[in-house]
Amino acid sequence: MKKLTTAWVVVLAALVMVPAASSQSQESQSHDKTPAKKTGTPASGSANASAQNQKKNIQEYVELLRSDVRQQKAEMMGAVMALSAADAAKFWPIYSEYDEELTKVNDLRVANIQEYSRAYSDMTDEKADELIQNAAAYEKQRSELLSKYYSRVKQALGAITAARFVQVEHQLLLIIDLQVAAALPIVGQGS
Numbered sequence: 001m002k003k004l005t006t007a008w009v010v011v012l013a014a015l016v017m018v019p020a021a022s023s024q025s026q027e028s029q030s031h032d033k034t035p036a037k038k039t040g041t042p043a044s045g046s047a048n049a050s051a052q053n054q055k056k057n058i059q060e061y062v063e064l065l066r067s068d069v070r071q072q073k074a075e076m077m078g079a080v081m082a083l084s085a086a087d088a089a090k091f092w093p094i095y096s097e098y099d100e101e102l103t104k105v106n107d108l109r110v111a112n113i114q115e116y117s118r119a120y121s122d123m124t125d126e127k128a129d130e131l132i133q134n135a136a137a138y139e140k141q142r143s144e145l146l147s148k149y150y151s152r153v154k155q156a157l158g159a160i161t162a163a164r165f166v167q168v169e170h171q172l173l174l175i176i177d178l179q180v181a182a183a184l185p186i187v188g189q190g191s
Contacts, residue, residue, distance in 0.1 A: 070099055073172055080168045083161075090156045091165075098149040105145055108138045113184065120185065128187055146170070 074095070083091055112134045119127045146166060154162035 070103070074099070076172065077165075077168055081161075081164060087157055087161065091153065091161070094149065094152050094156060095165075098145070098152075101145055102142070105138065105141050108134070108141070109180075112138065113180070116184065116187075120187070123187055131187075142173070146173075 077095065078088075081091065112131060115134075116131050119131070146169060150162050150166045153165045
């Protein structure tokens with residue numbers, strides 16, 4: 001279990017850094033003043049196509065990492081939940097729905113991290129406030145989602161099993177949150 005957790009944390013760290021690296025790469029490309037970009041020569045079209053391909057490749061890599069993280073997270077959830085076959089038949093369809101909704105909520109976080117990366121070197125009070133408001137909205141939606149699915153699991157399997165689900169999920173989300181926080185530079189430092 002410890003080996004699986006360690007591998008999962010490494011994947012999460014990579015997941016968080018890929019969108020930030022993509023945005024930083026795009027930012028550095030936009031600040032690049034090469035003659036090809038200035039003159040509009042065919043090389044500029046080639047560079048633009050290359051940048052688009054890189055962006056597409058990074059997005060596909062992010063999606064692959066996210067699906068792998070979701071799989072590993074589900075495996076850890078299954079190991080800790082230790083459900084009987086009958087309870088598992090009730091739990092996993094609910095968990096799958098939860099995971100689909102959580103992925104959509106997490107898209108808000110990824111977009112906010114990408115925006116933070118784009119704005120980091122030119123941060124303003126207004127942008128900092130916007131980013132924190134977006135982060136707070138994300139956290140609120142995630143908390144409401146977990147509460148919604150606590151009720152669904154409780155109805156299907158009882159309060160003890162539902163509480164175990166929330167406890168394990170909360171622990172896993174805290175690990176993700178720690179990895180995200182550790183990967184992001186503090187606002188105002190170096191900007």
